[in-house]
Amino acid sequence: MRFKQFFVASLALLLAACGPSGGGHGGFPPAQVSVMTVEPKSLPAVFEYTGQTLGSREVEVRARVTGILLNRNFVEGGPVTKGQSLFTIDPAPFAAVAVRAEADVAAADARLAQAKKNAVRLKPLYAENAVSQKEFDDSTSAEAIADADLKSARARLTEAQLNMQYTRVEAPATGIAGRAQRSEGSLVSGPDVLLTSVTQIDPIWVSFGVSDNDQLKLNSETAAGRLELPKGGKFEVSVKLADGTVYAQTGKLNFSDVRVSGATGTSETRAEIPNPKGVLRPGQFVRITLSGATRPNAITVPQRAVLEGPQGKFVYVLSAESKAEPRPVQVGDWAGEDWIINVGLKAGDKVIVDGVARIFAPNSPVQVAEPKKEEAKK
Numbered sequence: 001m002r003f004k005q006f007f008v009a010s011l012a013l014l015l016a017a018c019g020p021s022g023g024g025h026g027g028f029p030p031a032q033v034s035v036m037t038v039e040p041k042s043l044p045a046v047f048e049y050t051g052q053t054l055g056s057r058e059v060e061v062r063a064r065v066t067g068i069l070l071n072r073n074f075v076e077g078g079p080v081t082k083g084q085s086l087f088t089i090d091p092a093p094f095a096a097v098a099v100r101a102e103a104d105v106a107a108a109d110a111r112l113a114q115a116k117k118n119a120v121r122l123k124p125l126y127a128e129n130a131v132s133q134k135e136f137d138d139s140t141s142a143e144a145i146a147d148a149d150l151k152s153a154r155a156r157l158t159e160a161q162l163n164m165q166y167t168r169v170e171a172p173a174t175g176i177a178g179r180a181q182r183s184e185g186s187l188v189s190g191p192d193v194l195l196t197s198v199t200q201i202d203p204i205w206v207s208f209g210v211s212d213n214d215q216l217k218l219n220s221e222t223a224a225g226r227l228e229l230p231k232g233g234k235f236e237v238s239v240k241l242a243d244g245t246v247y248a249q250t251g252k253l254n255f256s257d258v259r260v261s262g263a264t265g266t267s268e269t270r271a272e273i274p275n276p277k278g279v280l281r282p283g284q285f286v287r288i289t290l291s292g293a294t295r296p297n298a299i300t301v302p303q304r305a306v307l308e309g310p311q312g313k314f315v316y317v318l319s320a321e322s323k324a325e326p327r328p329v330q331v332g333d334w335a336g337e338d339w340i341i342n343v344g345l346k347a348g349d350k351v352i353v354d355g356v357a358r359i360f361a362p363n364s365p366v367q368v369a370e371p372k373k374e375e376a377k378k
Helices: 002-017 092-127 133-166 212-223 373-377
Strands: 031-037 041-062 066-072 085-089 168-170 175-177 187-189 194-211 236-240 251-256 266-273 285-302 307-309 312-318 324-328 330-335 338-343 350-354 366-368
Touching: 031 312, 041 175, 041 266, 085 194, 092 133, 133 168, 194 212, 194 251, 194 285, 212 266, 236 266, 285 330, 285 350
Parallel strands: 031 366
Antiparallel strands: 031 350, 041 194, 041 285, 066 085, 066 187, 085 168, 175 194, 194 266, 236 251, 236 285, 251 266, 285 338, 307 312, 312 324, 312 350, 330 338
């Protein structure tokens, strides 16, 4: 009997504690939470891609004439300047041809002079009918033929002189020379033989692909006013190396292909980066960062404030009755440690950022905790 009385008394006390006088959900005290007031602000928009470096000019070096290779005049893998001699082809045969061409020009010039004299001598005689029409026509034709022969001889001389110059194989650009493909003593049969290559690395190019999905997303956000691109698409490009260090120089985009690759689903984009010290080398894989775009009037909340529910992502907003009101949201990209909220919040909303785990159920009463002294000073 005494046990039954004790049980009834205990149950009464428990029901009293769980009654309306408790103030919280089911009698529990309101959850202690902290809130932040939503304030739209302009944020920089940064985009990252994986890219690969390549020379801004990659030129094949080939001979223009056929001959024996006498000398290699550069260090493989070393720097070369435009116009520097890389190879020497035996010039002796070409010198002999040039001398013969000069003699042909002199002979043709003499024949033309003689033909002109004959024409001048016969012209007054023809006027006095002292010579026949045929003789006069022959002298005129001989002068024209001699003039044509002289022009042909001069053209052959010019060709011979050019071939003499081509025995000096020059660097077509300033850059880094590749490996020599032919050694001294080899027979070079003209342009069909590759001698070496020159790669220009200052400036250097970085090629990367922008996926079709990313491009469509950029277009839709720009059209919606959530993103502002730099004027003329002139992004500032920075490079992060494989070890995580950021390259000191920045560059600009210099090419963007309108075509989308059927194999990769990306469009090729290219940036030009100054590389005066040769830190970047062709073939490196790097991280590309594009900056210069902004997100006007962006709304951000800490990542911990965004929860996942059966209907998608949501946040708790402090209502006028001091209750935790669930608000569905659509999130965009990350901004540091925050989510960018595209849809669902407006300026002035008070979002619960701390204490969400203590909220027993939606629309439960909450109590906003006083900020700590250190935070209040800030």
